[in-house]
Amino acid sequence: xxxxxxxxxxxxxxxxxxxxxxxxxxxxxxxxxxxxxxxxxxxxxxxxxxxxxxxxxxxxxxxxxxxxxxxxxxxxxxxxxxxxxxxxxxxxxxxxxxxxxxxxxxxxxxxxxxxxxxxxxxxxxxxxxxxxxxxxxxxxxxxxxxxxxxxxxxxxxxxxxxxxxxxxxxxxxxxxxxxxxxx
Numbered sequence: 001x002x003x004x005x006x007x008x009x010x011x012x013x014x015x016x017x018x019x020x021x022x023x024x025x026x027x028x029x030x031x032x033x034x035x036x037x038x039x040x041x042x043x044x045x046x047x048x049x050x051x052x053x054x055x056x057x058x059x060x061x062x063x064x065x066x067x068x069x070x071x072x073x074x075x076x077x078x079x080x081x082x083x084x085x086x087x088x089x090x091x092x093x094x095x096x097x098x099x100x101x102x103x104x105x106x107x108x109x110x111x112x113x114x115x116x117x118x119x120x121x122x123x124x125x126x127x128x129x130x131x132x133x134x135x136x137x138x139x140x141x142x143x144x145x146x147x148x149x150x151x152x153x154x155x156x157x158x159x160x161x162x163x164x165x166x167x168x169x170x171x172x173x174x175x176x177x178x179x180x181x182x183x
Contacts, residue, residue, distance in 0.1 A: 019074035089116035
């Protein structure tokens with residue numbers, strides 16, 4: 001479990017299907033994701049895959065339910081996906097709309113970076129986002145540098161329609177984490 005000032009990030013359990021569905025069935029949350037919204041059956045399968053990932057040896061996909069400490073209500077999902085070849089942890093998150101613009105994404109990002117370097121021993125942490133997603137870009141730029149802007153890299157499938165969208169990559173090296181550059 002990861003604890004921040006206002007949040008707990010813990011592995012998903014079988015009881016979290018409602019949280020998964022709340023996140024992945026909302027078109028506004030899914031706007032910058034490359035796949036369509038989920039129905040409850042899709043969310044059950046999604047959760048099954050998440051739970052299987054925690055059984056892997058070694059674990060390569062750390063999927064966390066995000067709980068607000070005061071209420072223990074599930075408000076999001078955060079993850080660290082490990083690339084063993086490059087010793088990189090790719091981080092990401094989703095939050096329910098009611099919790100946007102409260103600083104939770106910033107709090108989660110800082111915690112995921114800290115966990116990636118201090119606990120998992122990563123050499124590099126990165127994150128990907130759609131360049132049109134101004135909220136995510138703003139959060140990522142607080143901790144990482146934009147390393148690339150890929151043109152038409154990701155295939156989005158929404159409502160049976162396919163489009164190719166750009167993707168921005170942000171990254172932070174262990175050496176930068178320990179010794180941040182002077183701005």
